[in-house]
Amino acid sequence: LAAVGLGAAQAATPPYLRKQGSATQLIVDDQPFLLLGGELHNSSASSLDYLESLWPALAAAEVNTVLAPVEWDQIEPVEGRFDFTVLDGMLKQARAHNTRLVLLWFGAWKNSMSTYAPAWVKKDTQRFPRARTRAGVPQEILTPFAPATLAADSAAFRALLSHLKQADTRHTVLMVQVENEIGMLPEVRDYSAAANAAWRAPVPAALTSYLAAHKATLQPGVRAAWEAQGSRTGGSWAEVFGDTIETEEIFQAWHYAAFVESLTAAGKAAYPLPMYVNVALNRPGKRPGEYPSAGPLPHLFDIWKPGAPSVDVIAIDTYFPNFMHWARQFKRPDNPLFVPEGDQADRADAGADAFYAIGEHDAFGFSPFAIDDVKDGKYSLPQAYRVLKQLSPVINQHQGNGRMHGFKAPMSYEGVVxxxxxxxxxxxxxxxxxxxAPWEKLEPSEVRNRGGLVIQTGDDEFIVAGKGLTINFTGADGAQVGIEKAVEGSYQNGRWREGRWMNGDETHQGRHIGLRADAYTIQRVKLYRYR
Ligand code: N0T
Known part of the structure; x- marks a missing residue:
């Protein structure tokens, strides 16, 4: 009986992803969970003493989830002998601070390189061969064309997931990132002997049949290359896509994806947590080989999606000013928006980006990089998180139903707002x-810090939240619209608590709804129509 009771207490299913309308939600202990997180610096979770010192800052940052690496070299210092001391300590600390974790598997590749592989892998280049440049120079990069490397990485990953399955029945860990920002540098592809043989081999039918089945929605580059060669279903990579550097990137992407697919499937077989890959974006004007190439970039989605179907999400790491331009491309019927990294952590427009991603694209999570650096609650990110946390039950309820929008002033790559x-x-x-506001003259640098979201909660009712937005409502049918009531307030444990009734100057004498520019706030608005 005791055993039955214990079983019931832990009966909730492990975290998983579930569709709601056009959105995908992260379900944690049977409830949708809006992940408001931050990613630690790469080395912060490798020492439990060091990690312990970070929790006051993480609490001030208002994160409900921390993204933290698990290093292959640290968990498997000797082949087949696993040491989960640091991971177990991390789980314990996270629980003590009431915070969830997303684990980043720094395995065979971390940012193109293979520096997190254990010494017994790094030093045995016979068994674990290196990628080579065109000139034949071996790199500190494992080749994805070595079955032994895949087997070793998979064994470690499987051991990690098996350990979690038994050590984390409380579901502190929500998801796992598979490798980190995979991408080939300094050249577009691997030119080792095995890679060169694969380059001459036929393109797998799994890829060409996916292309044929998804003709209408293919990304322009892949589609053009494939069509220019006559939409062939068989042949070498050069025959199917043309003998170009772009095709070499496609080739390398397929083989990274195939490796990641086996790795992900091995991990999920042990414990099926949601799994994602993250990607370093490419700068405009750079050619393949000049940026970390062949990762799950938008122009290679049509390679990665069929190549790694066990991967649940291709996630965006965003370090460029034109975040909105990129975020839009990652929200697709076959891919939800999740932001596991970006340079927003200490930026003044971090909060606006979070509101935009969640409000406009139903992002189930937002989590900039270097969260250790957000040292107190005065930064934009924690201020936004405080309000988003209050709103999360309403946001979760409306995700994917088309009644929620997010707003931010777009910025170009060059930073023009x-x-x-x-x-x-x-x-x-x-x-x-x-x-x-109509009377405000602002510098673009101030405009970019503003943003928010709007949720339509009833025929004439809206929740408006964010910072510095001015909203005019008109009837879509041309009817005049008046404000019946607008109230600033907060949600406390899911219950609305009224603050100021907004009228007079605060609504510009009934002409608009205005959100304060000096803080993130929530207003509930009731409208009426008149003729
Ligand atoms: C990220 C981070 C970490 C101004 C860099 C970003 C993390 C990795 N890479 O601090 O190393 O583990 O995923 C690359 C983006 C560079 C673009 C810089 C533009």
Missing amino acids: DTAPQMVNMGGYTLKVSFN
Whole structure:
């Protein structure tokens, strides 16, 4: 009987991903979970004493989840002998601080390189051969064309997941990232002997049949290359896609994906947590080989999706000013938006990016890099997280139903901010969302820090949250619209608590809804129509 009771207490299923409308939610202990996180610096979780010192800062950062590496060299110093001391300590610390974890598997590759492989792998280049440049120079990069390397990485990954399955019945760990920002440098592909043989071998039918089945939605580059060769279903890589450097990237991407697929499947067989890969974006104007090539970049989604079907999410690491331009490309019917890394942690527009990603693209999580550096709650990110946490039950309820939108002023790669108001239709209303009040003259650098989201909760009811937005409502049918009531307030344990009734100057005498520019706030708004 005691055993039955214990079983019941731990009966919730492990975390998993579930569709809701056009969104994908992360389900934790049977409830949707909005992941408001941050990723640690690479070496922060390798020492339990060091990690322990970070928790006050992590609490001030308001994260509900921490993304932390697990190093292959640390868990398997001797082949087949595993040491999970650091991982177990990390689980214990996270639980003591009421925080969830996402584990990053730094296995065969971490940012192109293979520096996290154990010494017994690194030193045995016979058994674990290296990738080579075109000139034949071996790199500190394991080749993905070695079955022994895949077997060794998979054995370690499987051991990690098996350990978690028994050590984490409380579901502290929500997801696992498979490797880190895979991508080939300094050349577009591996030119080892095995790689060169694979280059001459036929393109797998799994790829060409995927291309044939997804003709209408293929990314332009892959589609053009494939069609230019006559949409062939068989032949070498050069025959199917053309003998170009772009094809070499496609080839390398397929083989990375195939490796990751086997690795992911091995881990999931032990313990089926959601798994994702993350990607370093490419700078405009750079050619394959000049950026970490062949990773799961948007122009290679059509290679990675069929190549690694066990991977649940291709996640975006965002270090460029044009975050919105990229985020849009990662939200697809076959891919939810998740941001496991970015340079936002200590930036003044971090909160606005979080509101935009969650509000506009139903992101189930947002988690900038270097969260250790957010040392107190005055940063933009914790301020936004405090409000997003209050709103998360409402957000979770509306994800994927088309009644939620996010707003931020887009920025170009060069950093030019588009300050123009944005128009959107919601229910019977047209919203004009501006990043300044009519009387405000702002520098673009200030405009970029503003942002928020709007949820339509009833025919004439909206929740408006964020910072510095001005919203004019008109009837989509041309009707006049008035504000019946607008109230600032907060959610405490899911219950709405009214604060100021917003009227007079605060609504520009009934003309608009205005969110304060000096803090993230929530307003509940009731409208009416008149003729
Ligand atoms: C990231 C991080 C960490 C201004 C870099 C970002 C993390 C890795 N790589 O600190 O190493 O583990 O995934 C690469 C993006 C560089 C673009 C810089 C543009």
